Amino acid sequence: MPASPSPEQPSGRLTLEGLALDHRDADGKPFRLFELPLLTIEPGSCIGISGPSGCGKSSLLHLIAGLLRPSQGRVLWSDRAVSDLSESGRDRWRRETIGFVFQDFHLIPELDIAANVALPACFSAWNLSAAEKERAAALARRMGLPDPRRRAALLSRGEQQRVAIARALFTRPALILADEPTASLDTGHAAEVADLLLETAMESGATLICATHDPALLARFGQRLDLSHAPQRRAA
Amino acid sequence: MNPFPMVLADLRALRWTAPAIVLLVALAIATGVAIAAQERALRRGSAAAADDFDLIIGAPGSQTQLLMSTVYVQPDALPLVDGRLLNTLFKDERVAQVAPIAFGDVSRGYPIVGTTAAFAGRWDRIKPSEGRLFAAEGEAVLGADVLYRMSDTITPSHGVAGRVAAPGQTDAEEDSHKHEGHGYTVVGRLPRLGSPWDRAILVPIESVWEIHGLGNGHASEETKGDSPFWKQGPAAGSSPAGAEERIGLPFDGKRVPGVPAIVVKPKSVAGAYQLRAQYRQGGTMAFFPAEVLVSLYGALGNIRDILVVASALNTVLILASVLLLLLAVAGLRRRRYAVLRALGAPRSYVMLVVWLGQVTLMTLGCLLGLGLGALATQAVSGLVAQRTGLLLSPAIGLEELLPALGLALIGSLFALVPAALAYRQQVVAGLRG
Numbered sequence: 276m277p278a279s280p281s282p283e284q285p286s287g288r289l290t291l292e293g294l295a296l297d298h299r300d301a302d303g304k305p306f307r308l309f310e311l312p313l314l315t316i317e318p319g320s321c322i323g324i325s326g327p328s329g330c331g332k333s334s335l336l337h338l339i340a341g342l343l344r345p346s347q348g349r350v351l352w353s354d355r356a357v358s359d360l361s362e363s364g365r366d367r368w369r370r371e372t373i374g375f376v377f378q379d380f381h382l383i384p385e386l387d388i389a390a391n392v393a394l395p396a397c398f399s400a401w402n403l404s405a406a407e408k409e410r411a412a413a414l415a416r417r418m419g420l421p422d423p424r425r426r427a428a429l430l431s432r433g434e435q436q437r438v439a440i441a442r443a444l445f446t447r448p449a450l451i452l453a454d455e456p457t458a459s460l461d462t463g464h465a466a467e468v469a470d471l472l473l474e475t476a477m478e479s480g481a482t483l484i485c486a487t488h489d490p491a492l493l494a495r496f497g498q499r500l501d502l503s504h505a506p507q508r509r510a511a
Numbered sequence: 512m513n514p515f516p517m518v519l520a521d522l523r524a525l526r527w528t529a530p531a532i533v534l535l536v537a538l539a540i541a542t543g544v545a546i547a548a549q550e551r552a553l554r555r556g557s558a559a560a561a562d563d564f565d566l567i568i569g570a571p572g573s574q575t576q577l578l579m580s581t582v583y584v585q586p587d588a589l590p591l592v593d594g595r596l597l598n599t600l601f602k603d604e605r606v607a608q609v610a611p612i613a614f615g616d617v618s619r620g621y622p623i624v625g626t627t628a629a630f631a632g633r634w635d636r637i638k639p640s641e642g643r644l645f646a647a648e649g650e651a652v653l654g655a656d657v658l659y660r661m662s663d664t665i666t667p668s669h670g671v672a673g674r675v676a677a678p679g680q681t682d683a684e685e686d687s688h689k690h691e692g693h694g695y696t697v698v699g700r701l702p703r704l705g706s707p708w709d710r711a712i713l714v715p716i717e718s719v720w721e722i723h724g725l726g727n728g729h730a731s732e733e734t735k736g737d738s739p740f741w742k743q744g745p746a747a748g749s750s751p752a753g754a755e756e757r758i759g760l761p762f763d764g765k766r767v768p769g770v771p772a773i774v775v776k777p778k779s780v781a782g783a784y785q786l787r788a789q790y791r792q793g794g795t796m797a798f799f800p801a802e803v804l805v806s807l808y809g810a811l812g813n814i815r816d817i818l819v820v821a822s823a824l825n826t827v828l829i830l831a832s833v834l835l836l837l838l839a840v841a842g843l844r845r846r847r848y849a850v851l852r853a854l855g856a857p858r859s860y861v862m863l864v865v866w867l868g869q870v871t872l873m874t875l876g877c878l879l880g881l882g883l884g885a886l887a888t889q890a891v892s893g894l895v896a897q898r899t900g901l902l903l904s905p906a907i908g909l910e911e912l913l914p915a916l917g918l919a920l921i922g923s924l925f926a927l928v929p930a931a932l933a934y935r936q937q938v939v940a941g942l943r944g
Contacts, residue, residue, distance in 0.1 A: 334939075342853060342938045363857055370855025377942075381850040385520040397513040398856040442854070 374443030540880025591769030642699030705902025849941025
């Protein structure tokens with residue numbers, strides 16, 4: 276039962292134009308974390324990003340989300356240079372375009388499932404519309420959480436990540452970013468969550484970019500980007 | 512945007528700390544409010560109690576003592592002034608009204624005050640709520656709070672200076688000083704005045720004099736010889752009611768016994784000052800209660816100032832510690848707010864959430880503090896009324912509201928600091944936590 280197939284979903288093409296990110300090491304010496312060639316990600320595709328810890332998987336997601344600015348290159352969304360927008364412009368673009376799933380779920384434990392799922396709505400509107408309430412409940416059901424009034428603090432880890440996926444889907448994002456979505460879960464829950472993430476991303480027609488070092492999850496992506504071969508640790 | 516779901520979640524995340532913060536702020540506010548309101552109420556109440564006492568004349572001594580004895584009925588051993596002065600004042604054309612105040616006896620802990628019926632009715636200002644004013648020797652009118660009933664007989668005991676018995680109770684000390692064979696019959700009760708006079712028993716001054724073997728100050732006494740009222744009884748006199756049985760001013764006897772205090776109501780302000788000047792010499796003292804009250808208030812005011820400064824410091828300290836606590840809490844929530852940003856919340860949303868959370872705590876604290884302050888003021892007023900009979904009507908006025916509002920405002924301004932820090936926070940650093 277597809278919760279909400281959204282034919283009206285605006286999709287966009289993500290282009291990473293010669294992205295590079297510099298960091299400083301413990302001694303304060305700058306080094307290049309990664310450098311990517313021109314990458315174009317078509318709407319609706321699913322990409323897994325792999326690589327050892329510290330290779331910049333999370334940073335790449337943060338760059339795409341506009342939480343970081345690249346040291347070189349640009350992030351383009353449907354030919355619009357997102358990385359050149361102002362901070363509030365990127366906030367707005369992120370709110371309209373992106374759904375984020377974190378390794379540690381980051382739910383608001385004091386709120387119930389429905390309020391957590393619908394949380395992104397309070398960033399822009401005062402009241403939830405009836406349709407939005409119904410959507411939050413429907414997403415929770417889709418994630419196998421029949422009681423949307425349960426407090427997030429009382430949920431198991433697997434349940435929490437399912438709520439987080441519902442939250443990421445709530446605003447009908449065209450781009451879903453998942454940062455190690457299964458790393459905090461035991462194997463059984465991890466498989467469940469991976470299924471849900473891929474299925475719902477597919478149903479919604481959104482592009483899914485998922486950073487993970489979980490081989491089982493990685494194997495399910497048709498396209499993979501391995502950051503471990505990126506030129507690294509080279510003095511900038 | 513609607514920050515309130517997050518604000519409520521943040522407050523719930525504080526658990527018991529949130530009510531504790533509210534309570535701390537409230538206690539700080541309540542202390543200041545109670546001190547200020549109570550002091551003002553005490554001033555008003557004590558000044559109102561002195562309303563009918565325009566000018567007080569007594570024998571030279573302590574003005575404060577005389578004031579406390581006459582206005583606040585805290586009887587003390589006082590030197591007497593010549594009773595003939597009453598007649599002089601009665602005839603003085605600058606004087607509208609004059610009355611003696613004599614005390615010394617107690618009954619069940621209530622002071623028995625000898626005066627004139629005219630003063631008992633405060634010169635026609637008040638009517639008895641029950642019965643009538645005394646019209647003959649041996650009759651008594653009760654203050655509103657005196658626990659005797661109509662027609663009861665009151666046996667006076669000789670009071671001991673400086674001894675304070677709980678009102679309404681006879682103690683051994685009082686028992687041992689009973690004026691045996693003497694008694695007053697209750698004929699009326701006065702309405703509540705909100706002053707210590709509510710627990711006084713008012714009797715004709717002639718009776719007080721007679722009980723102490725001083726005669727009654729009237730000519731009738733001399734013609735009739737020594738047959739005091741309690742032997743005759745008010746109704747027992749076979750002679751027609753008239754000059755013989757008359758009580759009150761003027762006292763036409765050859766001997767008029769002394770009184771501790773005389774209350775004068777002058778006709779004019781100029782007359783009042785003349786009388787005051789005149790009776791400040793020649794073996795008497797005269798003063799306006801306001802003079803003494805002003806110096807008492809001066810002392811009271813100094814104490815209040817100290818208390819107000821202390822409570823203000825107290826408030827500032829509590830405010831500072833609460834703000835530090837909230838700053839620390841906001842620091843601990845960096846990750847939570849970074850997540851909001853990653854989910855698309857604008858910086859202003861996070862700032863508003865942090866700020867509103869703290870403002871909510873401060874404002875609730877200030878409001879609760881005003882309420883607690885009002886309660887504390889009422890409680891203290893109740894204690895004061897119980898101990899002195901002085902009715903205080905404390906009100907929380909602008910003077911109390913303003914500091915509370917000011918504190919809420921300052922707190923809100925200070926809350927901008929953690930809010931601004933949250934505004935500037937780097938999302939990625941916060942996500943790494």
